[in-house]
Amino acid sequence: MVSILAYGKNKVVTTVDASMRVEEVCGEVIRTPVGDVSVANTVEREHADFGGEPSGSFIFPEVHLFPDGVLTAAVTAKMVSENRFYEILDDVNEYPTLRVKIPCEENKKPVIMASVLKKAKRLDYELNTIDGVRLSSEEGWFLIRPSGTESFIRITAEATTKKKLNQIVKEGREMLDIT
Structure with a gap:
């Protein structure tokens, strides 16, 4: 999910345990230790466009610097309604x-x-x-x-x-x- 929500972003922060797909679909990728606090601090320090980790914590810095499940659901629903979600899903490699x-x-x-x-x-x-x-x-x-x-x-x-x-x-x- 990190790679889908981060798709096309210029600068993304994710954790060391996130998929290599993130590098395939984003510009600069900065990896951090596991944990949303580490991701949030790095997003702020690096002025990143997006932060997320495989556990489901996603940070949209244009709104705020903490994980927000309701915002993530709204962003995902918007992507689905615009048919972008499935287009991106088709474009993202699936790896075992x-x-x-x-x-x-x-x-x-x-x-x-x-x-x-x-x-x-x-x-x-x-x-x-x-x-x-x-x-x-x-x-x-x-x-x-x-x-x-x-x-x-x-x-x-x-x-x-x-x-x-x-x-x-x-x-x-x-x-x-x-x-």
């Missing part, structure tokens, strides 16, 4: 994604993430450590990050094909020593 939660005691998260980062630096991916460890290539990406609200490590992955997604998830699990 996977989200996995792995139980992890709170006191073990820092040690595990340090190990993941060490392993990640040896791989041939673009590395982003703004919130966890995100490894990206043209064919897909995966993010390993400790949950801030639960005793889990989360793996989020997206790829251009199901085969590539399975390969990426396997690499992520191997980095956590989980097969």
Whole structure:
């Protein structure tokens, strides 16, 4: 949904766990740690046109700098009534994604993430450590990050094909020593 609402915007703020589709349909994309406060602060600081995260928090800075479900519904309804929603939907690529939660005691998260980062630096991916460890290539990406609200490590992955997604998830699990 982020990529649809952000479609054609010049400067968009989204979280590190958002789809690579956002880069395909927007101008400049700025990624932040997960959380609507981080998105809102970055939208304000960067004078962005839109902010949103996959959890459903969307920020329209021309109105205000906080997520607003009613405004999001109104914007979406307007797009549908103008037939723009479905035109944009046809224009946005659909990629297979996977989200996995792995139980992890709170006191073990820092040690595990340090190990993941060490392993990640040896791989041939673009590395982003703004919130966890995100490894990206043209064919897909995966993010390993400790949950801030639960005793889990989360793996989020997206790829251009199901085969590539399975390969990426396997690499992520191997980095956590989980097969």
